[in-house]
Amino acid sequence: MELCIQLSIIMLGKQLIQNNIFEIGVPKLKKLFRKLKDETEPEEADSAHSKHPEQWDLDYSLEPYTGLTPEYMEMIIQFGFVTLFVASFPLAPVFALLNNVIEVRLDAKKFVTELRRPDAVRTKDIGIWFDILSGIGKFSVIINAFVIAVTSDFIPRLVYQYSYSHNGTLHGFVNHTLSFFNVSQLKEGTQPENSQFEQEVQFCRFKDYREPPWAPNPYEFSKQYWAVLSARLAFVIIFQNLVMFLSVLVDWMIPDIPTDISDQIKREKSLFVDFFLKEEHEKLKLTEEPAQRSQSSGHRSRRGPAASPAPSGRSQLGSSASSGSQHTSV
Numbered sequence: 565m566e567l568c569i570q571l572s573i574i575m576l577g578k579q580l581i582q583n584n585i586f587e588i589g590v591p592k593l594k595k596l597f598r599k600l601k602d603e604t605e606p607e608e609a610d611s612a613h614s615k616h617p618e619q620w621d622l623d624y625s626l627e628p629y630t631g632l633t634p635e636y637m638e639m640i641i642q643f644g645f646v647t648l649f650v651a652s653f654p655l656a657p658v659f660a661l662l663n664n665v666i667e668v669r670l671d672a673k674k675f676v677t678e679l680r681r682p683d684a685v686r687t688k689d690i691g692i693w694f695d696i697l698s699g700i701g702k703f704s705v706i707i708n709a710f711v712i713a714v715t716s717d718f719i720p721r722l723v724y725q726y727s728y729s730h731n732g733t734l735h736g737f738v739n740h741t742l743s744f745f746n747v748s749q750l751k752e753g754t755q756p757e758n759s760q761f762e763q764e765v766q767f768c769r770f771k772d773y774r775e776p777p778w779a780p781n782p783y784e785f786s787k788q789y790w791a792v793l794s795a796r797l798a799f800v801i802i803f804q805n806l807v808m809f810l811s812v813l814v815d816w817m818i819p820d821i822p823t824d825i826s827d828q829i830k831r832e833k834s835l836f837v838d839f840f841l842k843e844e845h846e847k848l849k850l851t852e853e854p855a856q857r858s859q860s861s862g863h864r865s866r867r868g869p870a871a872s873p874a875p876s877g878r879s880q881l882g883s884s885a886s887s888g889s890q891h892t893s894v
Contacts, residue, residue, distance in 0.1 A: 567649055567652040567653070568652050568653045571645060571652060571653035571656055572655075573655060574645060575645065575653070575655075575660065575663070576657050576658040576659060578707060579642055579645075579659065579660070579663045584663070584666055584670055586672075587667065587670045587671065587674060588670060588673075590885055591674055591678035591679065592678065593625050594627050595625070595626065595627060595678060598627075599625065603792070605817050617761060623680060623681065624680075626678060626679055626680045627678055627679050628679075628680055628682065629679050629681070629682040629683075634721045635671070636651070636690075636693050640693065640696055640697070640700070641698060642660055642663070644700050644704075645660075646660045647700060647701060648703070648704045648707050648708070649706035649707070649708075649711070650695050650704075650708060651708045651711045651712050652715075653713060658842040671701070679804060681783060695736040701811075705804055705808065706800070706804055708803075709800040709803040709804050709807075710800055711797070712803070713796040713797075713799045713803075714796060714799050716779075719735075719795050719796045719799055720741060721734060721737060721790060722736050722795070723788075723792050723795050724735075724740050724741075725793055726787070727791065740788070741771055741772075741773070741775065741882070742770065742771055742772075743769065743771075743772045743774035743775075743783075744767045744768075744769060744771055744774075744776040744777060745767060745768050745769070745770060745783075746766065746767060747765055747766055747767065747768055748766070772789075773785060773786045773788045773789030773792065774786060774789075776884070809891070819847075830860070
């Protein structure tokens with residue numbers, strides 16, 4: 565109950581009211597302080613420029629952008645409160661959702677009107693924050709298992725119903741959880757002065773699993789205590805492994821990248837590989853063509869001297885024919 569009250573105060577007071585007021589008030593106060601500081605300094609610009617400032621002057625007067633670390637820290641703290649102690653305060657996720665719906669609009673207004681434009685940086689994921697969230701999620705399983713097992717009567721009720729009950733019901737459960745104490749063994753000065761009962765009280769009952777005063781080992785932990793403790797530890801182990809198995813199963817069933825997007829990425833990779841091979845093939849063709857041309861020109865140059873004697877033979881035949889004609893004419 566104390567943890568439930570603390571979480572309700574944190575989720576309602578700190579998260580929902582205090583943080584949202586700071587989200588609006590702190591940037592406005594810083595902007596007002598900077599404006600007053602600029603007014604106290606001597607103005608170097610002309611009057612026309614001061615009456616009609618340019619947009620970059622107005623943007624320069626805004627609060628500098630300091631990064632997303634405060635925003636991430638706020639979300640990490642809220643995620644820790646919601647997941648670590650959700651068994652004690654089940655309404656924590658509802659208040660966290662309400663706080664986030666309001667904060668989304670406040671952050672949008674802050675980024676648009678109160679802060680300078682941030683520099684865009686391309687990133688693959690949220691970085692180390694994902695590991696922190698994953699660690700808190702795994703640690704919260706163990707914390708909630710111990711909260712359920714130790715601070716509630718869920719396990720003692722099951723142990724009594726299936727191990728000590730005569731008819732399989734919870735009839736007599738309260739009497740089973742109460743131990744005996746001999747009033748005569750109270751220390752001096754701790755006895756009640758006036759009793760509300762007519763007859764003298766010899767024993768009082770208190771909630772614990774202890775041996776009665778007439779047992780060989782009075783007020784020691786009874787067998788029921790060890791049975792309940794072992795059942796609680798077994799519940800922690802079973803609960804932890806079951807939740808971890810379900811989380812792994814859900815993670816396997818719901819991929820990080822949707823199927824259509826993964827298919828599109830594979831298609832783009834195959835097209836890129838085909839385009840790259842085509843480009844390399846064309847480059848190979850361009851490098852092979854000069855070599856083929858040089859080889860063809862080399863073959864032609866080799867064939868030139870071998871074919872040149874033919875015209876000389878013809879010229880010799882022509883000369884002999886002309887001489888023969890001269891002889892005949894003579």
